[in-house]
Amino acid sequence: MTESTNPRLSDGTLLSDLINLETREVKMRTLSDPELYELEMERIFAKTWVFLGHETEIPNKGDFVVRDMGSDSVLMARGSDDNIYVSLNVCPHRGMKISTHDVGNTPVHVCIYHGWAFKPNGDFIGAPVDKECMHGNLLTKEQLGLKKARVAIYGGLVFATWNIDGPSFDDFLGDAKWYFDTLWCRTNKGMEVLGPPQRFTIRANWKTACEQSASDGFHVLTLHRWLSEVGPYRKPGSEGGGGDLTPEMYGSEVYTAHAHTMRCIELDRKIRRLTGKEPSELSVKEKLEALPPPGITPAMLPEMMERFSEDQLKLMTWRPPQVGNFFPNGLFEFVYIPTPDGVIGVMALHAYVPKGPDKLEFVNWILAEKDTPPELKAQMLRLGVQLLGTSGMVEQDDSDTWPHQTLAAKGAVSKNITLKYQAMYENAKPEGWPGPGDVGDGFTKDDTQWRWWQYWHELMTAKN
Template sequence: QTSPMLADGTKIADLVLPATREVQMRVLSDPEIYELEMERIFGKIWNFLGHESEIPNSGDFVVRDMGSDQVIISRDKAGEVHVMLNVCPHRGMRVSVLDGGNTQIHKCIYHGWAFRPNGDFIGAPVEKECMHGKMMCKEELGLKKARVTLYGGLIFATWNIEGPSFEDFLGDAKWYYDMLFKRSDRGLEVLGPPQRFVVRANWKAAGEQSAADGFHTLTLHRWLGEVGNYAKKNEDGTSADLSPEMYGVEISSPHGHALRCIDLARKISRLTGLDPKELSVQQKLDALPPAGMHKDMVEQLARNLSPEQLQVLTTMPPQVGGIFPNVLFGFVYIPQPDGSVLGSLTLHAYVPRGPDKLEFVNWILAEKDAPQELRERILKQTIQLFGTSGMVEQDDSDTWPHITLSAKGAMGKKQTLKYQAVYETGAPEGWPGPGMVNEGFTKDDTQWHWWMYWRELMTSEV
């Protein structure tokens, strides 16, 4: 059942204040709130765990965290992907103590109970003597199984067996995510295992930023306009103002998902010397294929997407955003020193590891059909820019620990986070996509809607 109050009498609903769009800072450090999140959010929603291309063969498995629990993600002989709790039903030992591997038998190192890749109990050593099965039959002795969905190869799982479908969870955002994850015939795959590193920060400092915070780019990542090969330069070689990049279309979802669609017009006109308004969809695709796609692949788009999705993909495509609560995607167009543009595809999960610790997991993706040379360039450039070793997100992962420490201060925890920049524009005329859509300079709306869904989950029945 739901507790509407914290131990000190604070109503959970009052942690997020809709009248003034404020959030109590204590939510970023309070252990009691963290424990509730593990049950009410991560115990309930669809959790992103990885990509099926990480476990291509029968018996392949990886071990990941799903909220505060560890799970085994494995592929069985029939090719099905399973997600099950990595907790032995005998005495609670972790059944797998590895990060991943291949086996048809997951055998617990403590007393040797053994399980199939689908979690079913196989047997135990000297079973006749020690595991009579007098009280419980074999069917009851397997690993606890989660409900699993594959979406464009992405593996999501939930403990909420009877809860909403994955499609319901994505809602209107699916129309946009399909442009990224379901646009090609054979789909995406990972370029190697994910990078992982620990940041001493509350997961929500990163999670709410993943709800399409564009504003921080101007200050925190200001060097993007100033330094190195990637720097955006004006024609005369001076550093470019980044603020034009902050205009676009932002979409929020009642389920906390969010994305930023950024105008491609300037890139296309630079590449073609023409006004993009004069160009057909095909001409735009030829000039600038979607981030991560080779020009030979663009003919696949019309088979997989609607004409309306193609229109958005070639003018104002989703480039950064998040899947609630802790996933960030970037399908970003990176200007190259030679004037061309390279797409970079990355997915992050900010996995909670305690009130002041998160694990940053970074997958780099490529189209299965992309030529080797393009895959290598995507891998190299994405590693350079994003994730563990990247230049951009060293900035972000430096702020989150400071924010978390601020939220521990006797005075700091009484302060509020403020989401005051409100869109009043609505969707651009003729915008064909669904959702809560606004155009203009980036605002706080998408992150605010993220908090509103956090509040809804934290105050609703478990």
């Protein structure tokens, strides 16, 4: 636990006045306040590990993409040594952006203002007219490189932090790593992105999306009810809708110290429907063959089974993580989508990038294992974009609510009402639960989202 402070906003409000840790309430003002936003950029996005993208977006030496770590633009680039580097996209000479492109390939990044040049790893090369030494003699070339972040590559995912001497990436993941390994580290070759990410801007505070991404399951019943009325969960032959999403609300939810969370949804119904047998009568291998994890083909199963412990395989065939988050602003979806021909697994990643107190950028990647057959990749991409992409049917629902919340948070009266997270698990881990962390069992509750706010509070009040 970090030593805490209690920042005071310009109107005299203490940060502790915005969140009631006993009654599990958060004032709406947190979703719009500009001062609070600036503090978040300094105390969260400049301190924690931030998800930026996937290594297969920049497969070749010199490849780069421009991303954001909170309010800071960064270059995510593959160097001549084949390693991935993350550097501040700001020239140390006069503050011009080094790259004004979103993506590209170059062995040298040249600032368009005065021509200072940098390697993909951020090292300073020099300024034009070398004999005139236009970079001066007061600082060495080593001191004039781009500001570099610490980088961690995990299962192909790229994370970075400005907190150079802070906790390791493994410490940041904590108990969540045991579960995340079953998603991101399933095959020897790993995953790849199926094309560049989709992006669009939403007039909403970043936290509206991110507190929902912390495994809010309850909203699915109402906001996404079309899934059971006309979508993939519609009961065949029913009149006027018919399907029931309530069974999808049961399972287990995991929440960890650093607010990485996940919804682990029961598979027994699907396996029973596919095999006609009780899951308890089947071995782990038989259940995996009947219903492979999203994105895993039967041919990949032997390799996957060798990579995990018995406890992890038990989880993957009982209640695997299907939706969850990376704190502070990442969401993942590993979902089973019913189709007329059976079940297709879809894998998506979202980042909700802050662009101001009332603006965020929604970034969406669709992924597949590298060994996935091309025709299946095409199906996964099509279905992923249709459901989970920027124009996807699910995301149209979600992105409609967040601007309304942000606008309400600006009201003279409504800014002081509270977001409530008071539906609590009152039971222990389910019997035989194989993994670590805090675990709730049964119908989805608010504990995962509340953990998100608890960690937000811890970081916002931490002594720098």
